[in-house]
Amino acid sequence: MDASSETFEARLAATAREVEAALGVLLSPSALNGEITRPERLRSAMHYASLNGGKRLRPFLVIEAASLLGGDRDAALRVGAALECVHCYSLVHDDLPAMDDDNLRRGKPTVHIAYDEATAILAGDSLLTYAFDIIAAPETKLPDAAKLALTLALARAAGIGGMAGGQALDLAAEKQAPDEQGIVTLQAMKTGALIRFACEAGAIVAGASPEDRTRLRQFGERIGLAFQLADDILDLTSDAATMGKATGKDASRGKGTLVAMHGMAWAEAKLAEQVREAEALLAPYAERSIVLAQAARFIAGRKS
Template identity: 75%
Template sequence: MFDDKLRDAALRVQALLTDLLQPTPGEDEIARPELLLAAMRHAVLNGGKRLRPFLVVESARLFGGNDTAALRIGAALECLHCYSLVHDDLPAMDDDDLRRGQPTVHIAFDEATAILAGDSLLTFAFDIIAASETDLSDSAKTALVLALARAAGMGGMAGGQALDLAAEKQAPDEQGIVTLQAMKTGALLRFACEAGPVIAGASLEDRQRLRTFGALIGRAFQLADDLLDLTADAATMGKATGKDAGRGKGTLVSLKGQAWAEGELDRLVAEAVALLAPYGARAETLMDAARFIANRKN
């Protein structure tokens, strides 16, 4: 069952992240301040589906990649993803009090600590990739660092958040929304799928195919999220809902309607699944991931 695979992977990622975020300083670290580490652990070890690490592991497995190394790359990606959530939740950004059903980091601690926890998680992600414990070639590590930096930076996730803030003042048109969402949400999901072929040393064609698959499911993820923001309640989602509409931000759901969005979700999933058809049964778990993304309830 897909749900069992996702849950098992989440437990493995949780165990690794718990081990990585221990109080003992790493090599060449001087100390790990107690309050800062507590805030980082609050941000990272508070549940979640761990979908992005799961996609890294499964995309690497598709090509026979090193499973332990893939898990570490997935953990690095999760640290970076969690940093983005910590900063997105700040009063200067989305100003949220709840994340995964728990107080956000700036509420549980304070704003300055939340900023530093985010900074530390961002840099720790690249530490995990580059560390000797990650059993990959230097060329693979370099490729992963570059791909993740570009997915996370001004041309990816951070740039998408900048566009999202601008959208509060002037609602973007349809193409603007597509661009914003591809950057803010889609870029890290695209990296998660593209990382697998890099870890496994697969061909450039395979890497491009998985990159495209990741872009498609990234679009599906955001579309499903926008539908849930419209239809789900805060208790189900573990965070506030209806905030985009409240701030006047445009989404494809508000622009084109719920029926269109549901049909577009089906189309995106079908296209993503078809893209993996050449791999046959080996790609079934990733195909199921695309379906899960479209049908999730939170």
């Protein structure tokens, strides 16, 4: 590992600690103005779901994209925390017996195992709802127009035409394997949509131009595909202890992946291509974009 990657990973870890501290405050037992009370078992399950490890890559991308364009870090941190709530809700629900039926997440029992199925469903519901609360709250120091844009973009990325729709396609893929375009669409929705939003959200936080917002969105699309390709490669080459979750499940369920369809050599070449395209999109920002370029390479080369 060279010095630059060490520096990047230290920056990623430091940001993860900031995000976790913010989530810890947001998920405290104290009810907010307008809330009646926070049932302790539900709050505890939400806390467990969102503070049980993870790289916090999506909030990191929000913060670094905002930084690239001169956005306020505190506002970006809160938007990143909101996005992490959506991501963690999706993991809780994906792990349920009716969905992917997983018992392990980030090396620990999944929420429905650690608590119970009903509590897991409610914890996911509450995390999703809370994400929009965090963005709209007065503590998020952004103009109303920016909050509206973030709310709309996150809803589109998380809902029927984004992540939730992608999970529906993923479940359908167990019964009928999709063709190549079907796999690309599924992955762009289930995995890519929130990564794309993370990068675009940074531009929204910064009040950037439409051109910058489009460029960061396109960057997010490239690294979203890279993330999924790396995930599919790891699903075939890694183990549960390294990944912190079950591996080999797509193959065992007959789900098609681009790696299975085209082979490892093709996947690795495609992964490198996505990184090159992502870096090319950052070229106009010159040295200011070093951290985001490192993030693209980190996503492609990660081991878990």
